[in-house]
Amino acid sequence: MPLVLTQEQEMLRSSATGFLEENAPVKALRKLRDDKDETGFSRALWKEMAQMGWAGIVIGEDHGGVDFGFVGAGLLAEEMGRTLTASPFLSTSLLAATALRKAGTRESQDALLPQIAAGDLVMALAVDEGAKHQPLNTSMAANKSGNGFKLSGEKQFVADGGVADKFIVAARTASVAGDRQGITLFLVDGEAKNLTRERTIMVDSRGAARLKFDGVEVTGEDIIGEVDGGHDILEGVLNVGRAGLAAEMSGAAQKTFEMTVDYLKERQQFGKVIGSFQALQHRAAHLYSELELVKSAVLKSSQELDDNFGIAGPVCALAKAKSGEVAKLAALEAVQMHGGIGMTDEYDVGFYLKRIRVGQEMFGDFAYHADQLAHMRGY
Amino acid sequence: MSDLKAFAAEVREWLEANCPEEMRTPITGDKDICWGGRDFTFQSEAQKVWMERMAAKGWTVPTWPKQYGGAGLSRAEEMVIKKEMKRIGARSPLDSFGIWMLGPALLKFGTEEQKLEHLPPVARGEIRWCQGYSEPGAGSDLASLKAKCEDHADHWLVNGQKVWTSYADVADWIFVLVRTDQNASKHNGISFILVDMASTGVSTKPIKLISGNSPFCETFFDDVKVPKDYGPDISSVVGEVNRGWDVAKYLLTHEREMIGAGGGGMLDSRGPGEIAASAIGLGEDGRLDDPILRGKIAQTEIDGWAFLLTMERMKDEAKAGQNAGIGAKSSMLKYYGTELNKRRYEVLMDVAGSDGLEWEGERSRNGDLAKSWLRTKANSIEGGTSEVQLNIISKRILELPDA
Incomplete structure (x- = not known):
């Protein structure tokens, strides 16, 4: 694959540039900050982006996406970087959509992907447990309980975690920190019992969160991929x-x-x-x-x-x-x-x-x- | 595409039959390079046969038109040949400034007669060229060069001195930048002239460098008579008289791309990390037992990889017709590639430790690494210094004003 953009990709880029400069300039981020906006981004703007296909950029057409691939997604991210546009694009449309598309159950795909593509669902990925990124050291406990698991532990630096409707959480079902084997990914509802979240406003005025799991119950249906094989x-x-x-x-x-x-x-x-x-x-x-x-x-x-x-x-x-x-x-x-x-x-x-x-x-x-x-x- | 596949099969078969076994081993130094020329001593019969067979196919310069000694192939076909040669580890049959520099200049600026006269001997490895650009007083400010070339009706009379002339002592001909108009502004009185090194009044003196080698010379011109024409319609001047700067600029761009490209190359097929792993050893966690050196190696490898991708991208953009202003971008490649290569050799010297400091003897292959390390110091000077490249980027790409 030559390291150049196709004509289609060039078109996507230039339409994104125009849209973002007009609708989401740095001024918009400044306003969100000054207004102490509770969401951290504009839902109306996100909905508009979704209508242009951006929220479903890596989602298949059968689930309401445009399936434009990661090069297209990268172009949108780059243009949003130029204007510092605040949106759940990274957390929801890249991370969550990829996790579901690559490893989600048919039911979760059918239920969630169309909502993501429509810009109606915000999701967040919860990985980090300390100040530095060390996914292999995931040690949050997922202990067997009845037919499912109970999650206990803490997560931080969860982008858009303050407003996410659902989380994808990495936890340990077996072995110890440092081992590839034994990590499992769970879908957790934002309103789940025994889950508390603290929205953390970051230096860039964007929203993240610290999450505290105190025996949050999940079932086998909430697993993305295989038990112990989530790494x-x-x-x-x-x-x-x-x-x-x-x-x-x-x-x-x-x-x-x-x-x-x-x-x-x-x-x-x-x-x-x-x-x-x-x-x-x-x-x-x-x-x-x-x-x-x-x-x-x-x-x-x-x-x-x-x-x-x-x-x-x-x-x-x-x-x-x-x-x-x-x-x-x-x-x-x-x-x-x-x-x-x-x-x-x-x-x-x-x-x-x-x-x-x-x-x-x-x-x-x-x-x-x-x-x-x-x-x-x-x- | 299927045409290329068929071509690749054809190339593969021909190489199998025609590339001598000895020419399928890695080169171990400058001595293994075939430079060609009137007085060139072939290192072996195999080296001679290999050059001659490739030249007969036109494959020493595959993209040059057939009448000039090439094979008239496309860039894509040339890539196929390179790939097939790499597959069997075949050495380059012929390297020369005639191929890299004079050829491109003549192909762009030469007349039909000049091309027919000079290019085929280059392609066949019969004539070895050198480049007379820098002078003692004209380095970064090349256009202030002073070598004087006077019009004496039936001939040109050249007086002056060139310096850093690569391999002038073993070259047959030289292409020189000379001043043909003393009164014009500095860029407008320069001509690009071709001179036989055997002419009376031309002399050379090798310069010994810190590496102990002498790849560069001083070249002197004392009342050298250069014919106006080497035959009917074969002018000794390439391009118009007094417009030699256009040719020089074009060639400098070319040279920068070439030197910059060296930044992506590796001394060893193993990277510095791998060399360090065997030289220094790994800890229990599989990490190099010298965390600070390890970080330096990783930084160099990261930049090296990103640089290789950038060269690839520039090529792909050019192919797609997207790269307007590649000229100034070659300054970026030259600047970054050469600085990177210097950094890489500093790291390699760190990795080698005192082994890398041995200057003589079998163990160090006569100071191979140390000499290469020293050689890289010239990378950011030759072909325009790093500072000159940064000036070009500032002015031509960023459009920042003159002081």
């Missing part, structure tokens, strides 16, 4: 999340960079525009080069998810690691080159800096993925 499904789903976040950060970084270059051409000091100074030119040119590398890794990761889902792990790790580092550099350079104005709340640069920091951390930071890649390569 590979979870990794597949996480890879989709990583590639999606990488695309989002690529978009956010590109936009941040464009704002910076524009500013370099406009701001005058010492009687000249500061963009004529070589000290700044070379830093900008270096950043340009790094961003080109990110674009390549991001496109390859989503192509690989479309073509070779089962072995897309390494390239998704690459995209996540590289995009995080470069997006961080783009954000830091943006603040520095904007000078004092880059530190003000009034200016948008700070919003990008904050969202990129969250994106870097979610589903594994640079160190996590560098370690994984090194391990896969035998050192």
Whole structure:
């Protein structure tokens, strides 16, 4: 598969750009923050996106989706990154939809996928149990109880977890932290008994949650995939999340960079525009080069998810690691080159800096993925 | 597609029958490279036969038109040949600046007569070319070059000095940038001229580098008479007189892509991580017993992989006709690829430890790694320094203003 977009994909991208610039600019996120919006995103806007097929971008047509593949999904994520659009796209349309489509029961697919595609259902993936992403160390207990299980433990950094109607929860049905075997994925209702959630407003003004399970009851029908065999499904789903976040950060970084270059051409000091100074030119040119590398890794990761889902792990790790580092550099350079104005709340640069920091951390930071890649390569 | 499949089968069969066994082993150094030329000493009969057989097929330069010594093949067909050669580990039959640099320049800017005169001997490995660009006072600021070329009615008279001329001491001909108009602005008085190294007044002096090798020379021109024409309608100047900068710029772009591409290459088919795993050892958890070095290796490998994908993407975009302005993008590839290659060799030296510091003897293959490490330091200087590439990106892509 050549590393270029098809005409159809180009069209999707340009229609997304137009729509988001008009309906979901950074101003919209700023308003959600200032209004202390309880949802964290606009449901009306999400419904509109769903009508354009975005909510069902990786859902099959038999379930009301448009089945446009992960490259298409990556393009949408990238464009949403440019405008910092708040929506449950990642949590629901990428993570939950993939988990259900790849491993859900026929009943759960029929019940949930059409609702996701219609923009009527918000779902969230609950994995992390500590401050760092370590899915293999999942230790939340799922103890056998009657015909089902009882879940006990805590989860954090659950994107959109404050408003999710349903959760997909990784828990341990056997063995101990660190073992691939023994992890099981469960569907849990947001209103389940003995489940408490605390919405955590994050630095990027988007909503996440901490969840507390105190003997939450689930049945065999709530299992996604096989008992004890959830690890590979979870990794597949996480890879989709990583590639999606990488695309989002690529978009956010590109936009941040464009704002910076524009500013370099406009701001005058010492009687000249500061963009004529070589000290700044070379830093900008270096950043340009790094961003080109990110674009390549991001496109390859989503192509690989479309073509070779089962072995897309390494390239998704690459995209996540590289995009995080470069997006961080783009954000830091943006603040520095904007000078004092880059530190003000009034200016948008700070919003990008904050969202990129969250994106870097979610589903594994640079160190996590560098370690994984090194391990896969035998050192 | 099915045509390509049939072609691949044909190539495979031909290579099986014609590539000598000795030419199917990895090259171990510069000495194994076949450069061709009047005075070239073939390392073995096999090397000579291999070059001649490939040249007879036009496969030393597969995409050049047949009348110039090529095979008139498409890029896709060339890829097929490369792939099939790689499959059996076949060495390149012929490498030369004539193929990489002069060929593309003549194909784009040369007249029919010039192409017919100069290209076939390049394709057959009979004439070895070198490139006369940099001067002691014209490095990054190449267009300020001073080598003087005066019009003496029936000939040109060339005086001046070039430096960093790769392999000038063993080359047969040189393509040189000279100043033909002393009064014009600096980009407008330059010409691209072809000179026989055997001409009276041309002399060379190799420069010994930190690696101990001398791939570069100083080249001197003292009252060198260059014919206006090498035959009927075969001008010694390529392109128009005083428009040589256009040719030079085109070739520099070409050269940058080539040097940048080296950034994706590997010294060893094993990556530095794998080498480190055997040299340093793994802990019980299967991780390298040196966590900080391990992190550095991983960082380099991540950037290396993303860079390879970027080269792939640039090629695919060009193929799809999407890459307007590839010229300036080649500066990005050159900058990143060469800096990456330097980083990679620093890491390889870290991995090798004191073994990598041995300079002589069988064990280190006469300081193979150390010499390669030193060689990479030139990557970000030759073909335009990293700083010049960053200037080009700033101006041509980001459109930032001059100081």
